Amino acid sequence: MMNRIELLAPAGSLDKLKVAVDFGADAVYIGGKEFSLRARANNFSIDDIKEGVIYAHNKGSKVYVTCNVLPHNDEINEGNRLVEYLKELENIGVDAIIASSIYIIDECIKNCKRMEAHISTQASVLNSLACEGYYEMGAKRVVLAREASINDIKNIRNKLNEKNINVGLEVFIHGGMCSSFSGRCMLSNHMVNRDANRGGCAHSCRWNYDLYEFGGSEKLNKDCYFNFASRDLSSVNYIRALIEAGVDSLKIEGRMKSEYYIATIVRSYRKLIDAIYENKDNEKLMNEVNDEINRAENRLTSHGFLDGTITTNEQLYDSNDHPTKEFVGRIKYIDLEKNEVRLTQRNYFAVNDTISFFNRDKQYNYVVKRIYNNKYEEVDAARHAEEEIIIIDEELVNVLKGYKDTILIRLLIDKK
Ligand code: SF4
CATH class of the missing domain: 2.40.30.10 (Translation factors)
Incomplete structure (x- = not known):
């Protein structure tokens, strides 16, 4: 096996950052007040980021800051605010930014010597040539699109190895999926004027609807509501394969989730990853970890795109959410x-x-x-x-x- 894989957790607040680190995350990602998606989340001020970096670094964990907004032209003409902001992040010890705009990535690479640029999943990277292109620009890591299967990931790593391209690969292992290519959907924009590409997605695909054939009067959903959201991703049974495929970082989604959710999911994957490196993973452990994770989940889960076969089982067409209060x-x-x-x-x-x-x-x-x-x-x-x-x-x-x-x-x- 290659270098020990990183477990990367979301944190929507300073308290959640501390929980993620305390429960076993090797790194956390957070949103700042500027240039970040999740505009409606309680994003971190510079002072919060500083405190989070000190806390995480003291415990051997890293902090990444998302700068994954796709700026409109009037936003790139606001003097040098982006460069100032990136330098502030670097000076307080942030380890990397996560961005998808070439403009933001380029400014980070040109202006920051120590802080890395990671390519966000919003860039929808699904092949080795795109990874190579970003690597040649100076990016240190690519967060692959959620639509990549384990075979895609293996092929990407093999192709990069053949060319000695040492760019890190990060893969989503747990959390919400998007029925569209991550965020490339206008449903929320049209229905409630909230922009999915500005962190405002209202998850309109998860609302409950009644379903009628066009022109028909018979309701097709009988005893339940219809929605067209994907099930959440859960990868417990795929972690060994992802490690062996040469992935560098395993990412949990959910900056809006509770501290309990973060603690439970991080703790579970931590236990599993450590067991894999000690060759102690077995069916009993997998069942325990799956059980533990299901305690924190309030939506049905599936393997997403990981094994390459997408069926209606990966959708939530006829299910309602059942939030737990554990x-x-x-x-x-x-x-x-x-x-x-x-x-x-x-x-x-x-x-x-x-x-x-x-x-x-x-x-x-x-x-x-x-x-x-x-x-x-x-x-x-x-x-x-x-x-x-x-x-x-x-x-x-x-x-x-x-x-x-x-x-x-x-x-x-x-x-x-
Ligand atoms: S409404 Fe659903 S499909 Fe559209 S961006 Fe939001 S999560 Fe994705």
Whole structure:
């Protein structure tokens, strides 16, 4: 096997960046306030990026900043703001930008000596000659289009190796897919005037519709809604093949997803990748990892384009989303003197529920006996979002004080 593969996770906020790093990401990608898609996300200010870079670098992880907007002409005439911005990113230690506009890529390569330019999936690269072209420009990595199969990826790497072209290849392994070539769809623009290529996609393909034949009056969808979204991508069974195909980075999609989703998905793939390098991957582990991932998923998943055969099974034509509410909280701090665990509520849980405290590599199941609000009034349930809840229990404190970094909490069994 080649160099150890990178696990790359999304982060839509500083808190999520810390969770991704704490749960095993080798690198995170974030959006700045300028030149980035996901315009509606709570993007990072320069100070946030700086804090994120310090946090990630201290733990041996890298930070990439997306600059993947496709600028209109009036946006490239705003003096040298792009160059200034790229230099600011480089000065605070950002490891790479991810861009698809040749203008942004070129300015990065010309003006930044240390910060790398990575070619975004928005460029839809599906062949070795395109990789070669970007490499010759000075790009260090290409994020392949989600439409590449494992055979495509192997062929691309082999062709590049034949020419000694050492450009990194990054591949999406998990998260949302687009029914169109990534973002090249005007559905959202037409229906709600939100531009998919400016981070504004309203996911109109995922809305629920009724289906009629043109001119017909009979509703064709019977007991469910019709939508035309793709299932989300999940690649647990393909990770070994991707490593052996010579991929450099495995990317998880979802800067808008919750910290619980990021923690669970990163932790699961981390476990699997580490097992593969130790030759300890087997069917039992795959099942465990798939189960774990399904806990965080609220949409059906498929292998996307990875094995090259696309069928109606990769679509969500007749399914409705079923969001889960398993994530119930995050520990704020543990007071060793008072034997208190203080947590922030994220979803409802109650006395007698079984909850599970977990970090990157540990998990502790716990039946909730007594809980208090922050005035030390006993309550029967944690009902209010972001409410501070206190658990006083010496045994629990003794277990959790051995857990490093971020600790999240999920519900293990359904409430009756
Ligand atoms: S509406 Fe659906 S198909 Fe269109 S860009 Fe958004 S996710 Fe892709």
